[in-house]
Amino acid sequence: MDSLTTLPDFERFAEVRPGLFRCTLIWPIGGLEIPVATFLVRSNTNPHDWVLIDAGAPVHIDKLMVALAQFLDHTNDTIKYIAVTHAHLDHTAAIPLLLGKYPECKVLFHAEEKPFMCHGHSFKTCSGDTWTFTLLKRFGHDSTVVVPEDRSLTLRHGDPWEFDHILRLVETPGHTPGSSSYLHVPTRSLMVGDALMHCITSPMGQALPCISGPLAMSTCHWGDAMKAIDIILETKDDVDNVFPAHDFSKNGIPIQNIHDFHHPSSSKGGVLSWFGL
Numbered sequence: 001m002d003s004l005t006t007l008p009d010f011e012r013f014a015e016v017r018p019g020l021f022r023c024t025l026i027w028p029i030g031g032l033e034i035p036v037a038t039f040l041v042r043s044n045t046n047p048h049d050w051v052l053i054d055a056g057a058p059v060h061i062d063k064l065m066v067a068l069a070q071f072l073d074h075t076n077d078t079i080k081y082i083a084v085t086h087a088h089l090d091h092t093a094a095i096p097l098l099l100g101k102y103p104e105c106k107v108l109f110h111a112e113e114k115p116f117m118c119h120g121h122s123f124k125t126c127s128g129d130t131w132t133f134t135l136l137k138r139f140g141h142d143s144t145v146v147v148p149e150d151r152s153l154t155l156r157h158g159d160p161w162e163f164d165h166i167l168r169l170v171e172t173p174g175h176t177p178g179s180s181s182y183l184h185v186p187t188r189s190l191m192v193g194d195a196l197m198h199c200i201t202s203p204m205g206q207a208l209p210c211i212s213g214p215l216a217m218s219t220c221h222w223g224d225a226m227k228a229i230d231i232i233l234e235t236k237d238d239v240d241n242v243f244p245a246h247d248f249s250k251n252g253i254p255i256q257n258i259h260d261f262h263h264p265s266s267s268k269g270g271v272l273s274w275f276g277l
């Protein structure tokens with residue numbers, strides 16, 4: 001397991017697959033250091049056009065803007081879309097600054113996420129299906145930004161959009177009603193947001209390798225979140241590696257490892273964890 005500060009993409013964008021770049025930032029919460037990833041996807045028709053996947057937590061805004069400024073060509077490069085996996089605050093914070101910097105940029109997300117992205121709705125209004133969410137949702141992770149409707153683009157599975165030949169939305173609801181993953185078609189990589197996590201920190205502060213479902217306290221519907229893992233596994237003919245937003249590793253998770261995690265009887269080992277049951 002790599003340490004966060006030695007990752008090649010720690011606080012900078014580095015290529016994890018051809019045309020797919022990741023920047024990992026640290027989110028300190030209660031003494032823990034949670035990795036938070038954002039991704040850049042290069043257009044294969046115009047190398048100056050980019051799609052950013054997710055936009056970090058409020059604490060990351062400055063570092064993310066610096067990482068983008070260092071990586072992108074000021075004169076020619078444009079972020080044309082910000083594809084958001086879901087409307088939690090650690091995936092959306094830099095959106096207002098980026099919409100100001102790139103006047104043509106639109107924010108892409110699943111249609112079911114629109115009330116939380118555009119209308120200020122709180123995930124606290126979700127009924128949930130676990131005691132953990134019911135008890136702790138007041139401490140949830142609502143986005144701190146509101147996206148103007150005229151700067152947004154909502155999609156459902158299969159809907160066409162400008163870059164659907166390289167980046168496709170895959171519906172993986174549960175963590176939030178409109179939680180989505182994005183398939184980078186050329187490299188068979190699936191960015192899943194919080195549908196899966198690949199980090200855990202022990203009480204001693206030592207990072208352990210661990211695939212898990214999303215945190216139950218911020219997961220609106222646990223049953224659907226578990227079905228979303230099945231949906232991720234159903235992409236196996238098109239996917240080699242899965243990249244969670246919270247990931248200590250350099251190369252994401254081989255999809256076979258997720259199968260072993262989700263079906264423990266077939267596991268060949270590793271640390272398995274279900275949060276919140």
Ligand SMILES: [Zn+2]
Nearest residue numbers: 088175194218
């Ligand atoms: Zn989340």
